[in-house]
Amino acid sequence: MQSNTRKYIKAMLALFCAMFLVLCVYLVYIVGAYGTRWFTSPYNSRVQAQKSNVQAGRIADRNGELLAYTADSGERFYSTDKARRRAICHVVGDSYGQTVGAESMFAKYLLGFDQDVADRFVETLSSGVRMGSSVMLTIDAKLCDYAYDLMNDYWGSVVLLNYKTGEILCSVSQPTFDPNYMEDYIEGRKELAASAMVDRVTMGKYTPGSTFKTVTLIAALRYLPGVTERTFDCDGALVFDRETGKYLPDVAVDDSDFTQSTTQSYDREKEGAEDTGAEPDTVQKYSIVRDYQSQYHGEITLFEAYAKSCNHVFAQLALEVGAAKMAQTARELCIGDEFLFDDLLLYTSSYAKPDTQLNLAWSGVGQYKDLMTPMQMCMLTAAVANDGVMMQPRLLSKVVTKNNYVRFTQSSKTYKTILSAAEAEIVQQAMLGTIKSGTGTSAAVKGYAVGGKTGTAEISSNKTVNTHAWFTGFVQNDEHPLAVCVILEQAGGGGSKAAPLAGKLLSKAISLGY
């Protein structure tokens, strides 16, 4: 019996070894995965405390344009150009830790947390003041200025990526703030729009509208064999039972009976009954899904439906694919991923599995509870353009110490391959069609093959609230691998407002050689 106890002790000892191994592995994993995020947290008082010991390094754009520097007095200043300060404010951030930009994401380098013993020893010997490293970003400040101008005071965001490397070339969010006056905003001496400190590119969760049809298209390609060969009959509207949300294929609609009913039935429920009274009684029984401004497309192919952004067809595709497969496709396209990038804090986009057929139909055209950040929409388009490979977006180009020694150069990293090359090819064709002969013609760039998708997202059932204008697209060119995403809040139609802006930005970027 004694020897048995020895056997059990040995077994337990093995268990203990395993437990402690788990401790070590978990510790390394969690610091590796979340360390940057925790360190850069605005709650981390160490970052602010370090500013009294260390003179923060400079921040420059990819061409060396100075975006932020610390004067000898210890005060932090930003670009000398007033408009530029606003254009780059979200990307660069502020020195009070109020926003999430380069200032906080790269505080490790800027404030010398990365210096090892030897560095510190040399620093102490050579001069009294400890200085942090300088950081070079991937953005081009001139492009940011240009995009900021183009946005023309609309709230929203513009982001431009190199889809082969994942470099963020331009990222602008409006409304803005002036980082030189951060203290005044905090003290209340200067007024600031409520959400001005939010970087809408990475933290704005928007209803994607028709730009989400790319996801539905990919789901259809995966789960509906032969879908590219089919023709669809867009005869008006899909009819659903209002109470149960059940699809009623046999009920015909007469246009005169209906006004555009409910794009967001869930929204209505939340808001209460305030505007349901305004609808005709006939609508009480049915809910319908139909096109933007009640267009009819007649007999069309899948590609035409995509180019013309036909809600009827894509709602029907979503119904055919089914809620579970739609949700799975969204997951496979990284919608819902918790991104743990070192360079930027990207909020999670989401596709909620719809509970009724009505909601499923709306979710297929980017309404219902679908939410996308502009950055993720841009990453999706970039992955399509990059033959299905999603690159990790990056903002940090390199880190240079005060002695001009390049400590660190960041290289491109693949995030995930989300599409097969064949699928990517088909989606690229569909997106090229949008610019050639669809809703996005105004995004065309002369001499270049541009693909894209417009979106007009309804954010309220109240007709007086204007729609969000979306456009996301790419340049099909190995020399100029550019992917763009534009959203202008309450600006109107995606094709008329967002697409022209994207087209101008793309041609500017091409002219600058990107």
Place this chain on the structure above:
Amino acid sequence: MNRVRHMSALGLLFIVMLFELAAFALLSLRDGKFDVWALAFALALIALLFFQYVCLLWISRYADRFLLVIANLLAAIGMIVQYRLSPETAFRQLLLYGVGMVAMFVCVGLMHKPAVFRKLNWAMIVASLALLGVLLIVGKEQGGAKNWITIAGFSFQPSEFVKVALVFIAANYLTEQSGWRDWLPSAIFAILVCGLLVMERDLGAALLVAGTYLIIFYTATGDVRTTLIGLGAGCCGAVASYYIFDHVRARVAIWKNPWATYETSGYQIAQGLMAIASGGAWGLGLTQGLPKSIPAYNTDYIFAVICEEFGLIFGIAVITLYLMFIIRGALVALYARDRYLMLVAFGCTVLITLQSFIIIGGVIKLIPLTGITMPFVSHGGSSLIASMMLLGILEGIAMRNGDMLEDAMDQAMEQDRLANLSKGEDHAE
């Protein structure tokens, strides 16, 4: 062979000494002033270490040098961090360390007559339950748990000593193995202790006691079914307490997402995680961090402070030190020639294992955090003295193992000699 072991233990001792000197030299130069007390502290620490080493080996050459050095290194890391945080508390800790050392030697002595503990069995049961019972009524609340008691000006944490008593009581009843009637009293005792600890909201100690008893029970009886029933009952108890007690639910919620309640209940874990993340692989450097922003920085959360200033790699080294201690402890148990001593030795090892796992796991958010001290390292007299007692018990048993082995070898040689003698006589005939 023995010589090699001796040399490597001495080498380890030397490295520990260098580490302590370097750390305190750094601390003595803090703030641009020369603090001679820091160096005095280091010398006192080193003197105590050598004193223990020499004394133990003088008592018996079978003392386990590695257990001693590892435990002392952990205590030294603790005191370096204490000194960095506040020299006053560090001196208090040094004093308690001295008391712990005496307690260790007493335990070493007592283990030469382990029958004492078997005779004191009922006394220990009554004292344990009485202490915890009294605690329910007059206990002081600290950090949400009502687990402190003040007697004659000294406040201490009875649960730290009850867990040591539990090992002896469990081993006593589990030594016999004729049936369930033998172990039943110890199981009832363990359940009662757990119940009382949960009522005092000392969840960490309750978890520790339950886990330790189950593991000792399993190794003693090999009864998988009963162990699983016990484990199942424990899990049911945990689930039930989740629904019954608000503070258990709060703990689990914080564990899932400390950032959601950063301003209130999640503050401690979030601060701990930020400290660990700020340290990076090599640490911010001793005195370079801001560990005082973490609540309970010198007791439960000392591991986060270590990771912040010494770095992740050092943190892993500390985990490895515990593991080395545990392996040596288990070896002492495996070499024991007496079933009772084997169970006691392994019980002590299990206590150190679970205690260090529960607190480190809680700090790094692997498991929900339950307030419990880090053995040898945390500030706190009861915890340090109890840990030193465990060390003393293990050392005592290691010595007895050696003595008994020697006796057995002498006997075998004697038999051999006799056999040879008789053989020789055969030849003579």
